[in-house]
Amino acid sequence: MTLPATPSQTVGPYYAIGLSRRSENELVPPSDAAAVTLSGRLLDGEGDPIDGMIEVWDAVSARWGRSGTDAEGRFSFAVAKPSGGADGQAPRLDVHVFARGLLKHQLTRIYFPDEAEANAADPVLSSLPEEQRQTLVAETEEGALRFDIRMQGGRATVFFAVGS
Amino acid sequence: MAQTERPVDSEVEVDWPDYRSTRLRHPARPLVVLPGRFADLEGPVFGDDALEPHDDDLTRQHDGEPLGERIIVQGRLLDDEGRPIRKALIEIWQANAAGRYRHDGDRHPAPLDPSFGGAGRRLTDDEGRYRFVTVKPGAYPWGNHENAWRPAHIHFSLFGRLFAQRLVTQMYFPGDPLFEFDPIFQSVRDPRARELMVASFDLGVTQPEWALGYTWDIVLGRGRAATPLDPDA
Numbered sequence: 001m002t003l004p005a006t007p008s009q010t011v012g013p014y015y016a017i018g019l020s021r022r023s024e025n026e027l028v029p030p031s032d033a034a035a036v037t038l039s040g041r042l043l044d045g046e047g048d049p050i051d052g053m054i055e056v057w058d059a060v061s062a063r064w065g066r067s068g069t070d071a072e073g074r075f076s077f078a079v080a081k082p083s084g085g086a087d088g089q090a091p092r093l094d095v096h097v098f099a100r101g102l103l104k105h106q107l108t109r110i111y112f113p114d115e116a117e118a119n120a121a122d123p124v125l126s127s128l129p130e131e132q133r134q135t136l137v138a139e140t141e142e143g144a145l146r147f148d149i150r151m152q153g154g155r156a157t158v159f160f161a162v163g164s
Numbered sequence: 165m166a167q168t169e170r171p172v173d174s175e176v177e178v179d180w181p182d183y184r185s186t187r188l189r190h191p192a193r194p195l196v197v198l199p200g201r202f203a204d205l206e207g208p209v210f211g212d213d214a215l216e217p218h219d220d221d222l223t224r225q226h227d228g229e230p231l232g233e234r235i236i237v238q239g240r241l242l243d244d245e246g247r248p249i250r251k252a253l254i255e256i257w258q259a260n261a262a263g264r265y266r267h268d269g270d271r272h273p274a275p276l277d278p279s280f281g282g283a284g285r286r287l288t289d290d291e292g293r294y295r296f297v298t299v300k301p302g303a304y305p306w307g308n309h310e311n312a313w314r315p316a317h318i319h320f321s322l323f324g325r326l327f328a329q330r331l332v333t334q335m336y337f338p339g340d341p342l343f344e345f346d347p348i349f350q351s352v353r354d355p356r357a358r359e360l361m362v363a364s365f366d367l368g369v370t371q372p373e374w375a376l377g378y379t380w381d382i383v384l385g386r387g388r389a390a391t392p393l394d395p396d397a
Contacts, residue, residue, distance in 0.1 A: 004356070004357060004360060005174040006174065006331065006383050007358070007360060009334040010348060011321075011332050013270075014265040014269065014270060016267065017281070017282050018283045018321060019321055044189050057327060064207075094205070099189055101183070101184075102178065102186070103176045103180060103348070104178050123199070124198060132196075151189050151190065152189075156191070159196070160197070161197050162197075162203045162328045163199060
């Protein structure tokens with residue numbers, strides 16, 4: 001017998017009271033030799049910034065972090081590129097997006113721009129049309145990683161559901 | 165017979181025009197369905213170092229006691245097979261008894277309470293149980309539509325064992341007359357699923373001469389497959 005799940009509701013505008021009490025956006029210490037800054041903006045269907053929160057999970061190394069967005073919708077993390085997973089999976093970070101106006105958090109992925117070969121072989125990434133694939137690969141920008149999350153529009157980020 | 169009833173639909177309508185801010189913020193494209201093995205991906209684990217003293221008693225985090233109706237909220241965190249989820253991080257936040265959040269963005273002209281911060285966190289125990297002591301939050305107005313008021317609620321953030329069990333939701337109080345007018349509550353279309361967000365008054369949890377008790381069990385699903393990926397898309 002399967003129990004019905006408790007439904008989702010928005011984090012609302014005041015999530016920072018409960019979820020940003022402490023700084024948790026360093027998956028690795030910024031001083032770590034492998035550390036790189038990952039930042040980007042969370043944007044709505046008109047390109048305007050969203051007040052929300054991003055959680056990032058590196059399942060291979062069991063590293064987790066989260067970052068609220070600022071007035072420009074910007075979030076920022078210190079991350080290290082994980083190794084790839086089994087079955088030809090390219091290195092990636094799993095991402096949850098939360099926001100006021102978003103009644104259920106959304107799942108996406110961040111792949112790495114210097115892994116062209118692994119990305120081409122990744123079973124999930126390679127199953128997508130090229131223009132959608134591009135929305136999941138971070139860009140290199142002045143030695144850091146840049147990954148914008150667009151909820152809607154022509155360049156909307158791909159969001160996933162977990163199959164059963 | 166129960167077997168012939170439609171299963172409870174716990175999904176929320178992310179594109180829900182009655183809640184205006186959803187319009188430009190919901191994912192407009194169909195979700196891409198990941199292979200089932202990703203449902204088994206484990207999520208982050210938190211330890212006692214995530215906690216501070218009195219994190220689970222919001223009435224003892226300041227020098228004085230907060231104003232309002234002192235309450236106990238307790239329950240169990242379960243997976244969708246009814247198994248307890250142990251040592252799972254639960255975080256809560258809420259308005260004070262007057263309906264005001266301790267947040268720069270909250271402009272509701274109701275008083276802040278110097279003795280109330282409104283945030284709590286704890287890990288579930290070995291039976292998946294949790295317990296918070298707090299004050300009952302007030303209803304408050306919001307600008308969504310004319311004369312819009314949120315029913316009293318406590319925000320809950322939950323991590324399960326699995327990454328796909330992540331949930332952020334709101335716990336409501338039984339019998340609130342604002343339910344029928346609240347587009348956030350109503351964005352869950354199945355009324356049986358809406359009831360899953362409403363705590364029960366529990367005289368057994370209520371402590372004489374001290375605090376009313378509410379029980380609220382939380383069930384973490386694993387998300388749900390939406391529109392399958394169209395291989396020709």
